[in-house]
Amino acid sequence: AQTVTQSQPEMSVQEAETVTLSCTYDTSESDYYLFWYKQPPSRQMILVIRQEAYKQQNATENRFSVNFQKAAKSFSLKISDSQLGDAAMYFCAYRSAYSGGSNYKLTFGKGTLLTVNP
Amino acid sequence: DGGITQSPKYLFRKEGQNVTLSCEQNLNHDAMYWYRQDPGQGLRLIYYSQIVNDFQKGDIAEGYSVSREKKESFPLTVTSAQKNPTAFYLCASNPRLDTGELFFGEGSRLTVL
Numbered sequence: 001a002q003t004v005t006q007s008q009p010e011m012s013v014q015e016a017e018t019v020t021l022s023c024t025y026d027t028s029e030s031d032y033y034l035f036w037y038k039q040p041p042s043r044q045m046i047l048v049i050r051q052e053a054y055k056q057q058n059a060t061e062n063r064f065s066v067n068f069q070k071a072a073k074s075f076s077l078k079i080s081d082s083q084l085g086d087a088a089m090y091f092c093a094y095r096s097a098y099s100g101g102s103n104y105k106l107t108f109g110k111g112t113l114l115t116v117n118p
Numbered sequence: 119d120g121g122i123t124q125s126p127k128y129l130f131r132k133e134g135q136n137v138t139l140s141c142e143q144n145l146n147h148d149a150m151y152w153y154r155q156d157p158g159q160g161l162r163l164i165y166y167s168q169i170v171n172d173f174q175k176g177d178i179a180e181g182y183s184v185s186r187e188k189k190e191s192f193p194l195t196v197t198s199a200q201k202n203p204t205a206f207y208l209c210a211s212n213p214r215l216d217t218g219e220l221f222f223g224e225g226s227r228l229t230v231l
Binding site: 106 | 149160162163166168208212218219224
């Protein structure tokens, strides 16, 4: 079974600074998807960024980028120019790219609570 | 607008009572999921369904039941057998045969008094 580990329960960053959230995962599969979700105080889950394992290029969405290290099974999220609205719980998640059975489900880490200080 | 609607948003129940949480989607997604969220535990999968009239247990199914009689609907019943039901419950869906991101409802907060 796949597992996702977020080793930082809480992080803080100054507004306009850069912060990196860590995520590692364990899998025996070679093809999969990785995600970062954001959960603000409203508790609505919002997809931040997605990475496909077969793509070597790191995904980027505006101020959000990832450092995907497949061999190390590491998938960190970098937030540049942090804004007050970035304050939220961030979840890393894994999904198999293979069809069938339980492979469509997402497995989540326990989350990292990000505080942005003005 | 397409989306996932969960109701009620807040629910209180007495010990020993069953309660049903509603989840409806108009995204025409095949697969639907129920996750439970507890502080410090992340999201844990309760049940999921890939097609109508079929569903599978997730990692923490004990004390819960579901049905999938319609594509749009995937209600979750929290039974009296669930020993610690107070939690935040999230319903999600995806088209199953694409790149896999989940679309989430706004959640339901269940408190057992």
